[in-house]
Amino acid sequence: MKLSSSDKTLHIIIYILLIILGMVTLYPFWNSAVISFNVGMDTSRGGVTIWPRQFTLDNYKIVFQDNRILHAFYISVMRTLAGTAISIFLTAIFAYGLSVKGVIGKKYYMIFAIITMYFSGGLIPFYLVNRELGLMNSFWVMVIPTAVSVWNMIIFRTFFMGLPVGLEESAKIDGCSTFGIFFRIVLPLSGPVLATLSLFTAVYHWNDWFTATIFINKTELFPIQTMLQQILNSNIMSEQLTIALKGNGAAADAMSRMQSVTTKSLTMATMMVATLPIIAVYPFVQRFFVKGVLVGSLKE
Template identity: 40%
Template sequence: MDTIKQTTKMEPLSPSVKKQKKKFNVADLIIHLILIFLTVCTIFPFYNVLLMSFSNSVAISKQVVYLIPTTFDISAYSYIFNEPRFLKAFLVTLFVTVVGTSINLFATLTGAYVLSKNGFPGRKIVMSGIIFTMFFNGGLIPFYLTMKNLGLINNLFVMVLPVAINTFYMIICISFFRTLPAGLEESAKIDGANDIQVLYKIILPISMPMVATITLFYAVDRWNEWWHGVLFMTDINLLPLQALLRELLTNYQQVLSSISTNIIVQNTGLHPEMLKMAVLVVSVLPIVCLYPFMQKYFAKGVMIGSIKG
């Protein structure tokens, strides 16, 4: 019995398909070029700051460190990290960021969930009172006296409790919770769940993109906290990192104002611009490192509502 061999040949592409593949899309090219240009404009300042922080006084004086790194000098970082209070200030800021963000999320999410319910008695009055705080406050002196009467002077919680809720972030959460289908809560309550279980087991898991966004906002706010530390901390060992960096930079500039800049640079090898850029890097780097862990929730947020079951 003869074996029948069948060969399959790829059919040639039709002229229309060939024409479509060879077609040059000018609009896409322009869009990509614009996006690349905007990306470069966004990244370049950070790149410039990083280069200058690792440069030396000679290179900065000649302004040759903006595009291509020519030197590598860690004098500015040594000046910052050798500060005896640096580790304590870092731990203070870490405590304020972790504990403060946790309190922020608990107060904001629970409050927003309650205020998103139309059946909550006195909801309009409470919302009016919350929105009122966005436009008016009691002033600095009453605020200081209140914190003093509460025993929060030289207490780390003075950088956490007064800012436990950001009104704008709470309004964002309220608006998001109102977009969720009411059937989710109704079905959960039919199965015997109470309001707390509904919030933490049903609502928050499907609201992770919003929760991640608010978490990042609060974490950045708490990490950059310095005003309350300067205002309420008389013990220099309790200053947050941002306040310490500000103090280092201010003290160095005061020294420069009393002595010739050239003399200071020759004796220490530390140019003022080096210290400024190093302070920026130390301030921003931890938050930049946090973003990749939150990015998946932002990407998921883009897909919400795109697929319906």
């Protein structure tokens, strides 16, 4: 269809606004990557924005030579894999139980589950529960307490209720058990919602740093995000110490050379290492994303 001049003008304005919005959104990430590839002392002079002024790989060499960071990366990978698999399985099977017709008390189970979305005991009771369960200073404290998501359960349940009833009835006539129906029929048909909710859950586990900070004291169990938080805190402390020593020019200059600049460059490099893996997952699930987000919107 041929567009009028006013429509063409409107399209041009929309494209310009989208390009500006994309650039504003992308620039902070791009600038962090540029700083991570730039010489630390040169970065402290300012003016490093679009492209590295003095290119170097020293920041990434330090990251990959630090066993603590590599081990934290390993912990994050294992936590994301285990946490996502356990959470999706338990949430899906819970949702399927609430979607099957004839389940006694299904309405009340749903009400109890929804209440937990709006009310919680708070951080202190949560801490005490984890301590009494023996989860403190363990890998599983980052996985088990958040294994079931009520919001994801509601999305799963909406999708399951939209599946044809005849599939389940036919399977029962053929002698298939409830678990057989769930694993052989329901899950294979749930690709879009499984991919979408798995992505959401994986992003949560990968980005979460607070849980390890509160419930874990062993640095060998810290995920990469908690380790990054410690690096950021050390950078802030170094900058504050440099400001405090500002009256002593020689001491401040030495502190800047040894800690502030190096820590900032190392922070950006560590942030890139921590961010890129989860970003790389998006293209593989993009085709399921829209379909999974809109699940249930076209079902009666």
